[in-house]
Amino acid sequence: MKKTSLYDEHLNLGAKIINFGKWQMPVQYSGIIEEHKAVRNAAGLFDASHMGEVLISGQDALNLVQRLITNDASQMKVGKVIYSPMCYEDGGIVDDLLVYKLEDGQYMMVINASNTTKDLRWINKNAELFENVDVVDKSGYYALIALQGPLSLQIISSIMDKDISDLKYYSFVNTKVNGIDAIVSRTGYTGELGFEIYLQKGKAASIWRMLLEAGNEKGLKPAGLGARDTLRLEKAMCLYGNDIDETTNPLEADLAWTVEFSKEDFNGKKELKKVKEAGIDRKLVGFVMSERGIPRHGYEIKVEGEVVGEVTSGSYSPSLDSNIGLAYIDKGYTSIGREIDISIRKRDVNAKIVEKPFI
Amino acid sequence: MSTPNDLYYTENHEWISLDGEEGVVGITEHAQEELGDIVYVELPTIDEGLDQFEEFGVIESVKAVSDVFTPVSCVVTEINESLMDQPELINEDPYGDGWLIKVELKDKSELDELMDSTEYKSFLEGE
Numbered sequence: 001m002k003k004t005s006l007y008d009e010h011l012n013l014g015a016k017i018i019n020f021g022k023w024q025m026p027v028q029y030s031g032i033i034e035e036h037k038a039v040r041n042a043a044g045l046f047d048a049s050h051m052g053e054v055l056i057s058g059q060d061a062l063n064l065v066q067r068l069i070t071n072d073a074s075q076m077k078v079g080k081v082i083y084s085p086m087c088y089e090d091g092g093i094v095d096d097l098l099v100y101k102l103e104d105g106q107y108m109m110v111i112n113a114s115n116t117t118k119d120l121r122w123i124n125k126n127a128e129l130f131e132n133v134d135v136v137d138k139s140g141y142y143a144l145i146a147l148q149g150p151l152s153l154q155i156i157s158s159i160m161d162k163d164i165s166d167l168k169y170y171s172f173v174n175t176k177v178n179g180i181d182a183i184v185s186r187t188g189y190t191g192e193l194g195f196e197i198y199l200q201k202g203k204a205a206s207i208w209r210m211l212l213e214a215g216n217e218k219g220l221k222p223a224g225l226g227a228r229d230t231l232r233l234e235k236a237m238c239l240y241g242n243d244i245d246e247t248t249n250p251l252e253a254d255l256a257w258t259v260e261f262s263k264e265d266f267n268g269k270k271e272l273k274k275v276k277e278a279g280i281d282r283k284l285v286g287f288v289m290s291e292r293g294i295p296r297h298g299y300e301i302k303v304e305g306e307v308v309g310e311v312t313s314g315s316y317s318p319s320l321d322s323n324i325g326l327a328y329i330d331k332g333y334t335s336i337g338r339e340i341d342i343s344i345r346k347r348d349v350n351a352k353i354v355e356k357p358f359i
Numbered sequence: 360m361s362t363p364n365d366l367y368y369t370e371n372h373e374w375i376s377l378d379g380e381e382g383v384v385g386i387t388e389h390a391q392e393e394l395g396d397i398v399y400v401e402l403p404t405i406d407e408g409l410d411q412f413e414e415f416g417v418i419e420s421v422k423a424v425s426d427v428f429t430p431v432s433c434v435v436t437e438i439n440e441s442l443m444d445q446p447e448l449i450n451e452d453p454y455g456d457g458w459l460i461k462v463e464l465k466d467k468s469e470l471d472e473l474m475d476s477t478e479y480k481s482f483l484e485g486e
Contacts, residue, residue, distance in 0.1 A: 028395060032422065033398075316419075
């Protein structure tokens, strides 16, 4: 099993460690609900070092990126970040990722930990189509610390010389954090004001400790994968492996805004165009339980006794104090306000389709 | 980790206490800590008859779904209604306010198959 460079910090903080893919990661410290509320009301500090970073550079870097992702990177300025699915030719999702434009002709893709091997194989295979492009896996170089929550700006500012209060959502700067070289981006997986800090592995523990200390009196708490999941679910952000995977396409996942059909050829364009023209068969929707019960990944959805879909993510929502979920539901049954049943341990439990995000 | 002396324990981390003919069943301190924040509880109906080690309910934390099993053959006489609105009582007081069901035992000799607190403690260390 792999450990991030912050592993000892987690142990010292009393974290409960779980196996997450190949990684040993903190699932919680003080408790998922407490950590969740800290992020919504103050701030939380996450170790996201298990994420993969892939550097794509050379004259053909943009061409490769454009072929790989469904979103359009051609209009990006240096210092910008975009979110995009990466698809196979059949329109199935290989992974969802962030693209950072580091320089002209140099991009960094941030990919899901559990997909790194598969993604690199796919990226390298596509790179063969271009003459001047280098693909380098930097996952072993970077640690990634995410500071998320309404007080995150105050906290990070106290250990940075540079003023980043003007940094826009989905933008980044190459800067120093307490004298250490870092990429700081205004991104995150919680839907709150927040920052992600990429820095050399060996320097991560000192910055982690410094941030915890700087935020201590403001209510900052270390937060684990458990809270990360409930926080992203309340904002209806997709989790690869739950809500999207190789058998789902971006259009049914309600990610049409990330598919730029007007750009030149990209992997999956042909198939996705067909889907768009024919209309999607099912759609990822959000729902709230009306009766007692917690929806979980894989539970069936029924309307009048007929199975019309399946839960992809579900949990207790600490912010709403109710039970919520995401599900693929067949077309014709996806309208807001529609009542559906979730099959929980052979019992049909009533729920209602609602607007996303949940909060 | 607290393991009170006057209780009997199962390998699945339930406990039962005995007061005359009546037993009270819950989950252990260790079990609630492993589960984390408990947010949902499903319990049987009163008068339901249960075999020893039969599943009688479900406890869900934010992350996990866990079945609970009766330590002994019994009939359910009471369920802890407060858990419907305050499932967190199990986290806060697993041996007290966080009890799950009260039961009438069918066969007290089944208690001999359970662990006492010393045995349960060493069982936990071996897990």
